[in-house]
Amino acid sequence: MFSKTTDYYNNNAREFYNSTVLVDLSALYSEFLPLIKSAGVILDAGCGSGRDAFYFKQQGYLVEAFDASEQLAAIATEHLQQPVETKTFQQLCAQNTYHGIWCCASLLHVAKAELPLIFAKLAAALKNNGVMYVSFKYGETERVDNGRNFTDLTEYSLAKLISQQPDLVMIKHWQSADQRPNRSSEIWLNALIQKVDV
Structure with a gap:
């Protein structure tokens, strides 16, 4: 994540907490959770x-x-009633730890050139x-919007990234509209990716 995005x-x-904490993502949960074992360990990365x-x-x-935001991590700690770390994707070093990893609207702040390392x-x-x-967010550009850096991807550019990781397989992708009020014209690319034995 670029430093100015973290600053934002x-x-x-x-304000960000207030505008996102009540957004209904049940349609996304219903795609993800059936693939995770009961009482499994889930990492919310960029929570x-x-x-x-x-x-x-x-x-x-x-x-x-x-x-990556110290202020958001503090608010999330309070909301979750357990410690939330302040760190970036680049600082992730866990090995063979999680049954599921949730990266909802978070990887989009990683520079495209860094995404292969992050997926690894x-x-x-x-x-x-x-x-x-x-x-x-659906598209093919790297851009700055309202003080934040974004990397937009399509199914094709995401598939190309995933293909660089021999132990990752994309099992599903789909598009959806933004669930926030007055944002329904914004299109999102969603994907489920599984780690396989190689």
């Missing part, structure tokens, strides 16, 4: 408000979470047959 979230943490980690915890999963780190952190969910 630190400076707007409470923002902690909304999704909180839901997973309520469903009986063991949850870990981190965010995520794959290493997953247990065999573990599943990760990722989402990106």
